[in-house]
Amino acid sequence: MSGLIFLKPVFKESVWGGSRLRDVFGYDIPSDHTGECWGISAHKNGDCLVDGGRFEGLSLSALWREHPELFGSPGGQKEFPLLVKIIDAREDLSIQVHPDDAYAAAHENGSLGKAECWYILDCDPGTEIVIGHHAGSPRELRQMIEEGRWDALIRRIPIKKGDFFQIDPGCIHAIKGGTLLLETQQSSDITYRVYDYGRLWGGKPRELHLKQSLDVIRVPFDEGEQPRPRVVKEGAEGRKTCLIAGSRYVCHKVDVNTCWEEDFGGDFANVSILEGEGSADGVPVRKGQHFIVPADYGPCRFAGAISFIASQPVHTWKESGGSL
Numbered sequence: 001m002s003g004l005i006f007l008k009p010v011f012k013e014s015v016w017g018g019s020r021l022r023d024v025f026g027y028d029i030p031s032d033h034t035g036e037c038w039g040i041s042a043h044k045n046g047d048c049l050v051d052g053g054r055f056e057g058l059s060l061s062a063l064w065r066e067h068p069e070l071f072g073s074p075g076g077q078k079e080f081p082l083l084v085k086i087i088d089a090r091e092d093l094s095i096q097v098h099p100d101d102a103y104a105a106a107h108e109n110g111s112l113g114k115a116e117c118w119y120i121l122d123c124d125p126g127t128e129i130v131i132g133h134h135a136g137s138p139r140e141l142r143q144m145i146e147e148g149r150w151d152a153l154i155r156r157i158p159i160k161k162g163d164f165f166q167i168d169p170g171c172i173h174a175i176k177g178g179t180l181l182l183e184t185q186q187s188s189d190i191t192y193r194v195y196d197y198g199r200l201w202g203g204k205p206r207e208l209h210l211k212q213s214l215d216v217i218r219v220p221f222d223e224g225e226q227p228r229p230r231v232v233k234e235g236a237e238g239r240k241t242c243l244i245a246g247s248r249y250v251c252h253k254v255d256v257n258t259c260w261e262e263d264f265g266g267d268f269a270n271v272s273i274l275e276g277e278g279s280a281d282g283v284p285v286r287k288g289q290h291f292i293v294p295a296d297y298g299p300c301r302f303a304g305a306i307s308f309i310a311s312q313p314v315h316t317w318k319e320s321g322g323s324l
């Protein structure tokens with residue numbers, strides 16, 4: 001037995017969702033308006049159950065509480081820190097912003113804030129996303145929002161398959177229709193909706209959160225340090241790319257050609273298989289599966305032509321530990 005902890009995804013239907021989670025990943029989705037697959041989550045709004053092995057049927061939140069040894073030293077952190085999703089946006093998501101840890105703790109019942117990052121799995125030609133805005137001061141931001149000058153306010157960027165973006169708390173953003181992406185984020189479900197394009201869903205508009213949005217949107221927008229993915233190891237066996245080593249998580253993408261050995265060190269790792277079929281320590285794995293490699297697991301052997309994204313939380317991540 002490998003000791004890898006496989007999870008059953010939780011699906012979220014949404015007005016903007018589609019059917020690509022079934023068409024591309026083969027998931028048994030609840031409807032053709034399914035927007036999100038929460039592949040690795042211990043959040044109360046979608047707590048994944050362990051699929052097989054000695055912890056079969058246990059929720060990830062219970063596993064986190066009852067078996068801290070599997071996760072290294074959580075450092076007193078109450079909650080499983082990360083959440084990994086695949087998002088199928090058939091329609092545009094609202095233009096939104098998330099709070100940081102301090103604002104969320106004070107205003108959202110002690111919730112974590114939300115930093116998130118996106119790996120673009122696929123998109124329609126000509127697709128854009130929204131990251132940031134063009135207001136020069138808080139006053140101008142408020143004015144532009146109140147006057148509905150959305151075209152002048154929001155900053156659009158063209159995207160293509162394989163692109164990677166970091167969205168800090170306080171950064172206004174939106175995923176646009178036609179995008180399929182993997183999101184790694186802090187375990188938080190707090191979204192402040194700034195603008196929903198005046199759409200009606202089921203006859204009425206969705207709620208906006210203008211006060212909270214104006215509280216948390218950073219002005220002016222600082223393009224700052226968008227992560228620059230870089231290849232950290234490459235050979236005949238495959239290639240490993242560091243997508244981001246941020247303040248909340250570290251994400252790598254590994255494209256395995258034949259076989260690949262990875263030691264994640266003293267911290268657990270979230271692994272999502274994005275392409276192909278193969279095995280992980282002898283256990284068959286395929287596109288769409290999500291599992292956790294426990295802390296201090298030692299080398300994990302991946303075989304086959306597969307690609308995966310692995311994320312580790314930063315609070316326990318040590319540069320000296322593991323090869324990631």
Ligand code: ZN
Nearest residue numbers: 096098116173
């Ligand atoms: Zn978001």
